[in-house]
Amino acid sequence: xxxxxxxxxxxxxxxxxxxxxxxxxxxxxxxxxxxxxxxxxxxxxxxxxxxxxxxxxxxxxxxxxxxxxxxxxxxxxxxxxxxxxxxxxxxxxxxxxxxxxxxxxxxxxxxxxxxxxxxxxxxxxxxxxxxxxxxxxxxxxxxxxxxxxxxxxxxxxxxxxxxxxxxxxxx
Amino acid sequence: xxxxxxxxxxxxxxxxxxxxxxxxxxxxxxxxxxxxxxxxxxxxxxxxxxxxxxxxxxxxxxxxxxxxxxxxxxxxxxxxxxxxxxxxxxxxxxxxxxxxxxxxxxxxxxxxxxxxxxxxxxxxxxxxxxx
Numbered sequence: 001x002x003x004x005x006x007x008x009x010x011x012x013x014x015x016x017x018x019x020x021x022x023x024x025x026x027x028x029x030x031x032x033x034x035x036x037x038x039x040x041x042x043x044x045x046x047x048x049x050x051x052x053x054x055x056x057x058x059x060x061x062x063x064x065x066x067x068x069x070x071x072x073x074x075x076x077x078x079x080x081x082x083x084x085x086x087x088x089x090x091x092x093x094x095x096x097x098x099x100x101x102x103x104x105x106x107x108x109x110x111x112x113x114x115x116x117x118x119x120x121x122x123x124x125x126x127x128x129x130x131x132x133x134x135x136x137x138x139x140x141x142x143x144x145x146x147x148x149x150x151x152x153x154x155x156x157x158x159x160x161x162x163x164x165x166x167x168x169x170x171x
Numbered sequence: 172x173x174x175x176x177x178x179x180x181x182x183x184x185x186x187x188x189x190x191x192x193x194x195x196x197x198x199x200x201x202x203x204x205x206x207x208x209x210x211x212x213x214x215x216x217x218x219x220x221x222x223x224x225x226x227x228x229x230x231x232x233x234x235x236x237x238x239x240x241x242x243x244x245x246x247x248x249x250x251x252x253x254x255x256x257x258x259x260x261x262x263x264x265x266x267x268x269x270x271x272x273x274x275x276x277x278x279x280x281x282x283x284x285x286x287x288x289x290x291x292x293x294x295x296x297x298x299x300x301x302x
Binding site: 022023025026027028029030031032033035036068069070071072073090091092093094096097100101103104107108109 | 193195197199201204205206208215216257262265270273274277278280281282283
């Protein structure tokens, strides 16, 4: 079952699924800690200790409760009659409130358009062909997300290249 | 099945359940939502919200197999399970509060870490120049 790459894609496709099968589709949210064997726990504690040791001096704040595993939130939209499952998983607390608000919009019957998303070229209502839209939206969403984090890096990268070339005297 | 809680009771139970789970740093909380659709009226449906800790009250099959075997089932804990129904009109206010409760209760998740992100951004830029 696919994990969707972005929360947007998840909400979008869930909206479509709910639209298509409003009476049988349900949304589950799972907040869970990973199950760990004692060995795995020790291992993680060790690696975490190492990490904090290597990156120590600049960050004065200690690692938040080094012994605690990181919980995750998994959202799942399931339609039992068609067997369609859409999933999204995150471990960032910053996303939680946005996701829940999104679920609220879904609950009140918001359609794709009113979620404020626009995925061009996404066939609305064509929920059955779940694979195609997944890839499509993945392709569409990935640059959008990557753009945010890379915009800075790319800009600087290009600047750097230009300087290098100049330094070589290729002018 | 226990009767549905009022929305307020639901929130207090949920806060409790989330904080307990986060404190133990193990286990799960399952939340589900689905519309209660009656075919008679055409008004927007109420939403049924359920919460549970995913335990079961059913006897552990391992426990009843053999006496000689080591059983993992020490004490069968009671399953935590509660639900509420939200009217279509109250959805927005309910979900605003729901989001708040979840955000403050799910303390086991990764916090927003600005300093780390900054460092990462710098590293990314350095890589870009190299490539």
